[in-house]
Amino acid sequence: MKPFWLTAPISPQYDVVVLRPFADAKRSHFETVNDVSRYSKDLESRLLRKPKPCRTESEILSDCRHGYYDCEKPFCPKCARVFRRWLASRTLRLFGKRRAHVVTIFLQEVAVGALHSTDPIKLRNRLRIKLMRAGVEHSAMVGGIEAGFKADRASWLLHSHFVVEGDMESELRRLEVGSSTSRVPLMIQALNEPTAQLPYMLKFHSYHRPTPSQRAYPLKPTQTKELVRWQGQYAFQDFLFLRGLRRRGPDLERL
Numbered sequence: 001m002k003p004f005w006l007t008a009p010i011s012p013q014y015d016v017v018v019l020r021p022f023a024d025a026k027r028s029h030f031e032t033v034n035d036v037s038r039y040s041k042d043l044e045s046r047l048l049r050k051p052k053p054c055r056t057e058s059e060i061l062s063d064c065r066h067g068y069y070d071c072e073k074p075f076c077p078k079c080a081r082v083f084r085r086w087l088a089s090r091t092l093r094l095f096g097k098r099r100a101h102v103v104t105i106f107l108q109e110v111a112v113g114a115l116h117s118t119d120p121i122k123l124r125n126r127l128r129i130k131l132m133r134a135g136v137e138h139s140a141m142v143g144g145i146e147a148g149f150k151a152d153r154a155s156w157l158l159h160s161h162f163v164v165e166g167d168m169e170s171e172l173r174r175l176e177v178g179s180s181t182s183r184v185p186l187m188i189q190a191l192n193e194p195t196a197q198l199p200y201m202l203k204f205h206s207y208h209r210p211t212p213s214q215r216a217y218p219l220k221p222t223q224t225k226e227l228v229r230w231q232g233q234y235a236f237q238d239f240l241f242l243r244g245l246r247r248r249g250p251d252l253e254r255l
């Protein structure tokens, strides 16, 4: 049986593909089928680089791209696009017309080579506890856990982006960030452009932004392999953070 996110109906009014269509300015559109096919090929070639090529993962990418099956792997750009499109549609429906804040919070730093020692499910729990201590636990929230590569520190910064319903800014400012080496350990922004902000609560890409220009560069093969192996141990939903909501079939409902 196919997972709910692969077959979920998406209403055009909440469809990020309709709301953020392809345009000349590369950053302003939601990824297209052609974009993810290109990312998938590029990722496959990085995974096949010596030493220690990731043959299993690169074969999965190739088979999924050629339509033999839907691999449902978080590292697959084609499948991630479908999952993120589903998530964006439900998040836009729930939060698009409401007062809310978008939060980015640093959770953990691990050295290059040690990403396997961390776990998105444990990080979700860590975030849940932080929110409880800050007094934000009763609001509806949607977001996710991501690993960002920091070349200058040779480390991974595990962090979360999530949207919080209501006027919770002062409570959110109480979130504990601990001893963080992240440049901005806690960022809180008002949700004022839902179609630009909400589709990016959860990403799985293998790029990093090492320069002040924030331009995206592909990760080097070694880091690409580490990230893909880590993501490949989990399902998409393991990276998804929900509070005050439950999933019923393909829909998210307030509790």
Ligand SMILES: [Zn+2]
Residues within 6 Å of the ligand: 064, 065, 070, 071, 072, 073, 076, 077, 078, 079, 080
């Ligand atoms: Zn796939």
